[in-house]
Amino acid sequence: MSRSASIKDVANHARVAVGTVSNVLNYPDRVSQRTKDRVLQAIDELGFVRNDAARQLRAGHSRTIGLIVLDVGNPFFTSVVRAAEDAAALQGSAVLLGDSGHDASRESNYIDLFQEQRVQGLLISPVGDVTERLDQLRERGVPTVLVDRLADETKYSSVSVDDDAGGYLAARHLLDLGRRRLAFVGGPTSIRQVADRLQGAQRAIAEVPDASLEVLDSAGQTVLAGRGVGNQLVRRSAEELPDGVFCANDLLALGVMQSLAMMHTLRIPEDIALIGYDDIDFAVSAVVPLSSIRQPTEALGRTAIELLAEELDAMGPTSVRPHHRAVIFTPELVVRQSTAGASAG
Amino acid sequence: MSRSASIKDVANHARVAVGTVSNVLNYPDRVSQRTKDRVLQAIDELGFVRNDAARQLRAGHSRTIGLIVLDVGNPFFTSVVRAAEDAAALQGSAVLLGDSGHDASRESNYIDLFQEQRVQGLLISPVGDVTERLDQLRERGVPTVLVDRLADETKYSSVSVDDDAGGYLAARHLLDLGRRRLAFVGGPTSIRQVADRLQGAQRAIAEVPDASLEVLDSAGQTVLAGRGVGNQLVRRSAEELPDGVFCANDLLALGVMQSLAMMHTLRIPEDIALIGYDDIDFAVSAVVPLSSIRQPTEALGRTAIELLAEELDAMGPTSVRPHHRAVIFTPELVVRQSTAGASAG
DNA sequence: TCGTAACAATGAAACGATTCAAAGAATCTG
DNA sequence: CAGATTCTTTGAATCGTTTCATTGTTACGA
Numbered sequence: 001m002s003r004s005a006s007i008k009d010v011a012n013h014a015r016v017a018v019g020t021v022s023n024v025l026n027y028p029d030r031v032s033q034r035t036k037d038r039v040l041q042a043i044d045e046l047g048f049v050r051n052d053a054a055r056q057l058r059a060g061h062s063r064t065i066g067l068i069v070l071d072v073g074n075p076f077f078t079s080v081v082r083a084a085e086d087a088a089a090l091q092g093s094a095v096l097l098g099d100s101g102h103d104a105s106r107e108s109n110y111i112d113l114f115q116e117q118r119v120q121g122l123l124i125s126p127v128g129d130v131t132e133r134l135d136q137l138r139e140r141g142v143p144t145v146l147v148d149r150l151a152d153e154t155k156y157s158s159v160s161v162d163d164d165a166g167g168y169l170a171a172r173h174l175l176d177l178g179r180r181r182l183a184f185v186g187g188p189t190s191i192r193q194v195a196d197r198l199q200g201a202q203r204a205i206a207e208v209p210d211a212s213l214e215v216l217d218s219a220g221q222t223v224l225a226g227r228g229v230g231n232q233l234v235r236r237s238a239e240e241l242p243d244g245v246f247c248a249n250d251l252l253a254l255g256v257m258q259s260l261a262m263m264h265t266l267r268i269p270e271d272i273a274l275i276g277y278d279d280i281d282f283a284v285s286a287v288v289p290l291s292s293i294r295q296p297t298e299a300l301g302r303t304a305i306e307l308l309a310e311e312l313d314a315m316g317p318t319s320v321r322p323h324h325r326a327v328i329f330t331p332e333l334v335v336r337q338s339t340a341g342a343s344a345g
Numbered sequence: 346m347s348r349s350a351s352i353k354d355v356a357n358h359a360r361v362a363v364g365t366v367s368n369v370l371n372y373p374d375r376v377s378q379r380t381k382d383r384v385l386q387a388i389d390e391l392g393f394v395r396n397d398a399a400r401q402l403r404a405g406h407s408r409t410i411g412l413i414v415l416d417v418g419n420p421f422f423t424s425v426v427r428a429a430e431d432a433a434a435l436q437g438s439a440v441l442l443g444d445s446g447h448d449a450s451r452e453s454n455y456i457d458l459f460q461e462q463r464v465q466g467l468l469i470s471p472v473g474d475v476t477e478r479l480d481q482l483r484e485r486g487v488p489t490v491l492v493d494r495l496a497d498e499t500k501y502s503s504v505s506v507d508d509d510a511g512g513y514l515a516a517r518h519l520l521d522l523g524r525r526r527l528a529f530v531g532g533p534t535s536i537r538q539v540a541d542r543l544q545g546a547q548r549a550i551a552e553v554p555d556a557s558l559e560v561l562d563s564a565g566q567t568v569l570a571g572r573g574v575g576n577q578l579v580r581r582s583a584e585e586l587p588d589g590v591f592c593a594n595d596l597l598a599l600g601v602m603q604s605l606a607m608m609h610t611l612r613i614p615e616d617i618a619l620i621g622y623d624d625i626d627f628a629v630s631a632v633v634p635l636s637s638i639r640q641p642t643e644a645l646g647r648t649a650i651e652l653l654a655e656e657l658d659a660m661g662p663t664s665v666r667p668h669h670r671a672v673i674f675t676p677e678l679v680v681r682q683s684t685a686g687a688s689a690g
Numbered sequence: 691t692c693g694t695a696a697c698a699a700t701g702a703a704a705c706g707a708t709t710c711a712a713a714g715a716a717t718c719t720g
Numbered sequence: 721c722a723g724a725t726t727c728t729t730t731g732a733a734t735c736g737t738t739t740c741a742t743t744g745t746t747a748c749g750a
Contacts, residue, residue, distance in 0.1 A: 003405070004485050006706055017730045022708055032728065047485060052461040053401035054706035057735045060348070062398065073423040081417070082444065094458055097442045099427065113439055116397040140349050140392060223630035258632045261606060282627065285568035287603045351736055362700045367738055377698060399736035402705050 005046040014042035066114035066122040068098040083301025104128045121308040143311035153326045157307040166293045166331040167200025170246045179244030183214045186248030187221045226255020234263045250276035273339040289336035296329045350391040359387035411459035411467040413443040428646025449473045466653040488656035498671045502652040511638045511676040512545025515591045524589030528559045531593030539593045571600020579608045595621035618684040634681035641674045
């Protein structure tokens with residue numbers, strides 16, 4: 001009832017040495033069947049559960065990996081997290097999850113916590129500039145993999161998604177539909193993701209002689225911000241209207257869609273083809289199912305774990321030769337009704 | 346570079362005893378300023394970080410609390426998690442988060458993992474029937490608080506939200522608007538939440554003589570399922586139509602809203618007043634901002650931690666007198682445009 | 691100057707699992 | 721059947737921290 005059973009209690013109960021109990025747990029082959037049975041029975045009778053603290057203390061490191069994301073509520077990260085957990089489980093590690101909520105101090109707290117826990121390594125989608133802390137960690141033998149951020153390959157491993165390529169894909173798709181007067185809707189270009197997606201779109205535009213791209217700044221990255229932009233569009237005269245709109249994320253696109261739907265004057269995709277970014281769950285169940293750019297979140301999570309494993313290997317018994325890789329994934333175009341069909345008139 | 350510094354290294358470096366270093370860390374008042382400075386400097390120079398495994402081993406328990414939720418992607422749980430983390434941080438504990446994803450085996454794995462970690466206690470939103478495992482845990486001194494599930498108060502503490510009251514609130518609100526022909530849209534009533542919300546709605550109906558409630562079964566709890574129901578409604582003749590619709594969750598309500606919006610024949614709220622449940626982020630930014638029933642998620646998370654603390658206190662040095670409480674929160678009505686304005690004709 | 695608090699610092703013991711050299715048991719070989 | 725070989729089992733040492741009884745130091749009043 002009170003204190004839980006230790007390996008010593010099990011040993012006494014089964015009338016064997018503690019080392020034998022440990023062997024049953026870790027190297028069953030080294031133990032005879034008879035002894036094994038007795039020990040297992042004792043474990044069962046006493047309700048013994050391994051004390052991981054003692055195990056780690058001896059081992060010098062834990063079997064956990066720290067993962068700090070910017071927002072667990074964001075489906076993008078939720079998916080990355082799940083993939084990372086599964087990949088970690090396969091190699092016998094567990095993931096400790098921390099949600100920084102874009103807050104540098106929460107992020108810092110989690111780094112401290114994970115360091116005290118002696119995590120094997122850290123996956124992080126950093127809030128601010130944490131290079132100093134990460135360098136520190138590396139010196140102390142805790143390798144780090146940056147998630148959703150491209151890193152200097154001489155210093156860190158990282159997994160990221162090519163936002164420029166995503167922007168190109170989206171714009172190219174609109175152009176392939178025959179649209180020529182495009183608009184880009186996105187928040188401040190100080191956000192790297194937004195800037196890269198815009199840049200990719202401009203690259204696509206440059207390939208088509210008579211195409212143009214107008215940039216519409218949105219006040220934020222929300223549905224309401226999108227609706228604000230949509231309301232401006234609705235008021236325009238026909239010749240001022242774009243025939244293809246690319247939004248820096250799906251929420252903006254849904255907002256734009258709502259504006260157009262409320263007015264009943266412009267049709268999607270006939271008058272305006274609309275594409276978003278992220279392929280959130282709501283994209284498929286929008287009034288007009290929304291085309292979007294999907295990021296390979298599962299691959300991100302899985303690969304992050306793999307890169308961490310590589311770093312750990314490279315730190316092995318031999319000398320400390322650093323081994324970093326920056327893996328960049330290419331996002332994928334998902335075509336739905338909002339950009340379906342033939343070209344506009 | 347290699348092995349990280351231990352308290353012993355710090356002691357040597359500062360030329361004090363290990364106990365003194367420990368005191369600096371845990372009981373700074375017991376140490377003179379001079380010594381403290383020397384020790385702190387040594388800590389800094391060596392980059393010492395406490396090894397939590399050793400600390401736990403000595404303490405016999407960790408400073409972590411396990412939390413297992415059904416789906417971290419669900420905003421309801423995301424919010425509960427964050428509140429629990431904050432509340433735990435205040436009392437100096439950290440939260441280990443596990444996402445069962447409605448999968449009993451994942452759930453079981455997390456229970457095992459947390460047990461090995463010797464968590465102080467467990468907060469769980471269980472998938473299936475885990476009473477047996479939880480009894481086991483309790484016997485081993487790990488108290489449990491059920492989250493979002495009402496528990497037998499003689500056995501467990503729990504925090505939950507009164508879904509019956511929520512259903513009543515929603516229906517009563519529609520009735521107060523003058524609506525009398527109500528419809529309830531919800532998935533299988535085998536889901537307790539759905540059944541309770543329906544029951545609450547029926548209770549409200551019973552209070553108003555000429556009111557009626559029609560139950561429309563939806564194929565699931567998604568936007569698409571809601572749209573399916575909405576499409577059926579749109580096809581009805583005027584006298585068959587409800588004038589108030591209460592959906593068992595916001596996704597269904599958004600689906601219904603989409604159907605009506607696409608047809609342009611029925612107006613919200615004039616022809617049909619619509620209310621959902623959960624008050625998800627999207628509710629406020631729907632084409633017609635959606636009225637909803639908000640669950641006090643922050644209070645849930647915070648209270649769950651408090652109840653766990655109570656259980657831990659009760660297990661203290663004195664005899665093991667169990668101390669359980671079932672706290673039931675009342676949800677809150679959030680009125681937006683989808684149920685705004687005066688009664689229907 | 692001595693005795694006595696009050697305060698600081700010490701370091702061995704304990705927590706529970708794993709490791710590993712060594713001892714012990716069983717099996718095989720000639 | 722002795723000796724060699726393989727298979728099992730043993731238990732002390734170890735990991736890094738906290739605890740606490742003990743010793744050492746300082747300050748102060750008598």
